[in-house]
Amino acid sequence: MSILVYTESEEGKFKKIAFEAVSYAKGIADMMGTSVTAVSVNGGDSAQLGAYGASKVLEVSNDKLKEFNAEAYADMIAQAAKKEEAKVVVLTSSANCKFMAPLVAVNLEAGYVPNVTELPTGTAPFKVKHSVFTNKAFSNTEITTDVKVIGLAKNAFGVKENDTNVNTESFSPSLSDDDFSVNVLSVDKATDKVTIADAEIVVSGGRGLKGPENWGMLEELAATLGAATACSKPVSDMGWRPHSEHVGQTGKPVASNLYIAIGISGAIQHLAGINSSKVKVVINNDPEAPFFKAADYGIVGDAFEVVPQLTEKLKEFKAQNA
């Protein structure tokens, strides 16, 4: 019996969320008196996973799994879970994990809870807290099946070092043609930009920026902070920015450490999307903007004056603290 965790990697390197997922799995393993087994697909150095609490890594090296394929990956994880007699399978909230999680759950006849924000409050019965109503509330949910699948919310648990001796084992899942009935034709990924999903800091703009031609100053601020850019719903509806940057209830949720909202009034749907962000800064010339009620820090002022000043100040700060 163990806790199984899927560790995502890209181009042979583990992603930060992989370390967060292993840290979380170790937390559950300690509660249940067991150990953590990680599944790594064409991943990085397995010793890195040991640093966060994995004592065993199933290394999968398979050319057919070079590109993510939900059905095949779900079958692989279910087979690994059965082999390890795992009672809990930990996944993350990445787009790929959310794609395959329901398939893993059906494969394992396991109850699945996504967007989990904390370690279980108890393991018998097994109860977890997860965000619902697009971060406007939490539910404490009991999973009643023998095997449980957890989808860990991004940035909810953090990375915790836990030096563990790690054994590696190669693992070859048995996959059939049926696993490959959905195939990737092409991938269009912005490689030079920080994405909202991975970003620690997000700089977001609203209608207050008056037009797409004014996004340069926002992008410069984002570049200075190593941040991703985002926007409010009206901005994406008007086509100023792509849909993929739309943050909110029908757009993307943001769980960054710092969220800077510029010229966004703070509609309830937008606030729901950013509730999980830790620190929120609002820059708006309307002191009555509802976003100020949800923010930690605010500047009442003209974005066209404040943002360039902030960028310059941050550049100075970075130079001094480099």
Next chain:
Amino acid sequence: MKILVCISHVPDTTSKINFTDGDTKFDTNGVQFVINPNDEFGLTRAMWFKEKQGATVHVANVGGPETEPTLRKALAIGADEAIRVNTAATDGYSVAKQLANVVKDGGYDLVIGGRESIDYNGGMVPGMISKLTGANFVNTCINLEIEGENVTAIREIDGGKETLKTTLPLVVGGQKGLVEESDLRIPNMRGIMQARSKPLHVKEAVEASAETQSVTFEKPAPKGAVKLVDSVDELVNLLHNEAKVI
């Protein structure tokens, strides 16, 4: 092509969220219920297939009679028939099992659900239906083209998008992008009148026990007041020394 669109009956996006009975139940008092926005994008795309390529569009929902106005709205938008599975929607798995039964009985080529509902945000029903029915599955779908049995779909991934090729039967987890926001339809009077005479079948539920159960709900801790600052110097100082995020 026979299409089933799965419709969740959810509180509208502006709803204030409260709980009753010792924080064990969602408080529906004063809450307006709507078609789940992600499902509405799917329904509109289904209407596009109906009008441009020829398709029959059914909608289905799991819930009590109180969800019927939401199904009637889908009929007013243009769906041909509606099916309500007469049982409470308890958890994602039990809902998926009921809808999978509808899919099997109806012989649908394409099933579209939202990538997630905006109430419980489970994001699991379309994927589970695909697994339970043996259909192919594409999640977070932002473009869908079908020619005969062949499907080309684009899905959103973290930091980009991916074009996929597959075949029918297919289950799609849809979202904004499947159609544009401006393409969403508001039912007109003619549609509303027609919807009254369209079939709304009530189907009895199959055995499907829940795998998860919400025990209690809680709301996020109240936030302290915003700290308004006069200068960017002060803001940078606070972000570094107090919030420790830069």
